[in-house]
Amino acid sequence: MPEPAAFRSHSSHWGAFDAALTPAGLAVRPDAGDPAPAALLRNVPAALDERLRVLAPYARRGWLERGPGPDPARGRDEYVRISWAEALDRAAAELDRVRTRYGNTAIFGGSYGWGSAGRFHHAQSQLHRFLAVAGGYVRSVNTYSSGAAEVLLPHVVGDHAPIERPTTWAVLAEHTGHFVCFGGLPDKNAQVNAGGVTRHGMAEELRRAKRRGARFTLVSPLRDDLADDLGADWLPLAPGTDTALMLALCFTLVERGLHDEEFLHTHCEGFPELWRYLSGSVDGVPKSPQWAEARCGIPAGKIVELAESMAAHRTMITVSWSLQRSRHGEQPLWAGVALACVLGQIGLPGGGFGHGYASMAGIGAGSLPFPLPTLRRGLNPVREFIPVARVADMLLHPGEEYDYNGQRLRYPDIRLVHWAGGNPFHHHQDLARLGRAFTRPDTVLVHEQFWTATARHADLVLPVTTTLEREDLGAARQDAALVAMARVSPPLGEAKSDFEILSGLAKRLGVEHEFTEGRDERQWLEWLYESWRAKLPPEADPGLDFAEFWRKGRIELREARPEHVLYADFRADPHRHRLPTPSGRIELFSRRIASFGYDDCPGHPTWFEPEEEPGFPLTLVANNPATRLHSQLDHGAESAGAKVAGREPVRMHPGDAAARGLSTGDVVLVRSPRGSALAGLVVSDAVRPGVVQLSTGAWFDPTAPEVATCVHGNPNALTRDVGSSRLAQGCTGQLTRVEVVAFRGEVPPVRAHEPPVPG
Missing domain, CATH: 3.40.50.740 (Rossmann fold)
Structure with a gap:
């Protein structure tokens, strides 16, 4: 009888695991202490698939x-x-x-x-x-993930604390009464964490908050950006219009006297300048619920109701990284900070704002109070970047x-x-x-x-x-x-x-x-x-x-990660605990940014009308995949099992599919002004009308350019290569305008997983 396989400890960005070589191939078992192991572990055996590996120089x-x-x-x-x-x-x-x-x-x-x-x-x-x-x-x-935020946040709050040291999940589960989730809190993204994760705990913390009576509002064109069991109120706004909704919520809170005037005076810089814009004194256009309804598609009455609920509860405003990966991506983050300031709950347990919750498993988990083993990179004599x-x-x-x-x-x-x-x-x-x-x-x-x-x-x-x-x-x-x-x-x-x-x-x-x-x-x-x-x-x-x-x-690691409330010290004493901004306070109007003279990123949160692309009536959301980390191990079991007709699935609302004569399982051609991609259609009412969703990460396959720029379904064959603004020059790959039609003709094979050299 053969000896049992010797399992060895190992780790990945999507979790710790044990692995062993067996006669049947690589065996992987999740870490025994992980309460919710990532499904992405099913991709790991594909790392040793010699058919796709580079085996020699x-x-x-x-x-x-x-x-x-x-x-x-x-x-x-x-x-x-x-x-x-x-x-x-x-x-x-x-x-x-x-x-x-x-x-x-x-x-x-x-x-x-x-x-x-x-x-x-x-x-x-x-x-x-x-x-x-x-x-x-x-x-x-900077990063593709949060490049606009990495530049903007130091101007607004002085550093990256909303990403690196947000209020921890344990505090939110205990104290938050209303989670307002711009871009959602998708558990698929919380499967991964840079450097690894041994305990996936976000989903249970959210369920704990729900059992305690917390309310959830999902603001996203995709219904599954928040788990079904949380019973969220879904506001399926038009993609890229979160800023308009946030500004209208600010307007409503002030107009109805539900704002925290003292907090705005003692802890914030520049609210009078922002209010002149919100009230319409600058451009003659009040940023009212009716104004926002025409842009984001959420009824004005619903906007008022949301504002009142936010003021009545201990409210946490979460803004996903996805929102700032678009043209003018600095604006929804800055507007989200402004909305939290108008509510005045920043620094209170369970209240305020955070950027990137659920974008990685570690955000909100708390940080160790000491460094980890790190390889020194050395001094780079070249200063250009x-x-x-x-x-x-x-x-x-x-x-x-x-x-x-x-x-x-x-x-x-x-x-x-x-x-x-x-x-x-x-x-x-x-x-x-x-x-x-x-x-x-x-x-x-x-x-x-x-x-x-x-x-x-x-x-x-x-x-x-x-x-x-x-x-x-x-x-x-x-x-x-x-x-x-x-x-x-x-x-x-x-x-x-x-x-x-x-x-x-x-x-x-x-x-x-x-x-x-x-x-x-x-x-x-x-x-x-x-x-x-x-x-x-x-x-x-x-x-x-x-x-x-x-x-x-x-x-x-013996030192427990302490519970943390973002800006608690700053709230208690803004003079002693000044923020590292020019004013020492949260800058709702930044004189420094205004001095740059950028017409695509002025000195306060601002709404920009979307740039039209005639002939492309649908908005494509190119979000992170649920079945792999970015493009890693695209040929793995979890990733391959989600393909439709061997291609990345694209989701579309039933009404949009019917208008085009399309059905689930069809191979469709997705076109934009820049390129095209073949994908496998999935019809779903979890997608807002007028929206299609195609995740990133399918290996780019340009082997049939006469048919499509990518025949495997990579959405970056479609997206626009332009910076978020002259301020941050961040990635804008989250949204693009497209049309989707049935593909007619012989469907070319996907060759992305076929090496260009003899086996």
Whole structure:
């Protein structure tokens, strides 16, 4: 009888788990202590599917034969297998050529994405550490997830506290009387957390609040953005009109004397300027419920009723990250802060506002009061940067000037893109344009585990191990465990870790010791762990050396995460606990932002009429998927099981489907002014009329351009590549205008999961 499989502890962004290799393949079981394990664990075995893995180094034929330079064949060329020695020699020589001839400002360190949950094998940290010791690199700032918020919040409240330190779920479950959820609180997003999560607890905290009698209002065009069992009142507003509704709620509260005048006077800056706009003194248009009804589709009487309920209860206003991923995305967040200020409940247990609840599992879970083991990235000598969502602009328009957060900047002339971790052909918008942008550099060097669209646009593709094939430390600031991520499988093919690859490049460039500091991977893990332990307060020390910790597989972090109320100290004494804003208060009118003179982001929350695109009557919501983390493991069981006709499902209201003669299961063509995509239709009354919903993350498949820009259903084949505003230049991929029609003709196969090299 065979020996039972040896399960080893491991972790991922969607949860801790145990795994073992068995004759039937990889077996995965959720962490025993997790009350609500993520369904995404069903995708994990696909990480070891050799059919999609990059199993050896490859070079693009055109680059190999003609040498570096812009090439329109990039993205469509053949690949030639080469040895590791040749791959590293060529990569090092090209890095040296570019930095010598053009300077390090011609190198873009393009690592962006969730990558590994491990603290050491974090692709961005590894790549940026290497490029820093090699002379520096152009970097990106902010995130696709919350880029507009990351720039706006420091102007309004002084820092990122509403994201990083919001009122904790335990407080909300006990004290909140009315949750008003702009963009919802979708449990699908709370499956994941950067760095990992050992206990998924948000859903139970919301149910606890419901049992206590809390009321829920869902403000979203999608009914399932909040769990059915919470019994929410659904306000299916038109996508992109949350700002109008928020401004009308502010107007109603003040007009009816339900506002907190003292709080606005003592804790806020600029309410008189904001009120002049709300009342219509500025433009002659009062931002009344009737005005908002014409824009968001919510009846004026319902808006008044909501305002009265918010004033009568301890109310928490939640604003999802999705709302600021759109044109003028700064405005719904700023208006949400203003609405909470008008109510005057900021700093009270269960009241106020928070940004990003349910966008990740850790938001609202509380943070550890001490740091975690972290790999030092080193000092980057190059100061140039770009907002992360402007990568295509940078590659296509070197030397062009642009505005960002009060600065006038210039795009650098990038000759070499070095990418490790993440998939820009998932995160970015207008993928046809991004493909054109990737043809411009001299060389694109990519570390990849799978044959993603990013790998298929590279000149050198270097195969990387997954977390299952290496050792690491798994932990997150919003969790209470440190997990020994044991190696479960030997590396597939010739795959190496990013650290091993970069060590080989560093040796060839003469900076090996600066990069490795003389340690191998296991020595780095021990050093990170013991250095971390040495800095802990005595009461938080786990009392285990590295060898003991590794044998045990996991330790609970002893210091409990305290309950927290956002801005409680500021509320109690705004003079002693000033916010780090120019006024020391919440800025409802920002003189600094106003001084920038941006017509697309003035000095107070403002409504902008949507930009029309004639001929495209539907609004597409491109939200995060429920079946995977972004595009990771799109071929996994949970992700593949949700496909319709082998493509990403697109949801549409029954009335819109009937008007177009469409039914569930049809393959449809979704068109926008920028491109098109084939998708599988699902008819659902959980979607507002006039709206279609197509999640991101289907691997980009442009193999039949005569039929569609993407035949697999990636919505970023449709979205517009433009910044949220000149203030933040954030991602705007959440919403776009489309039309949907039945696809007529022979349906092309999906080839995104077929490697471009022989098996």
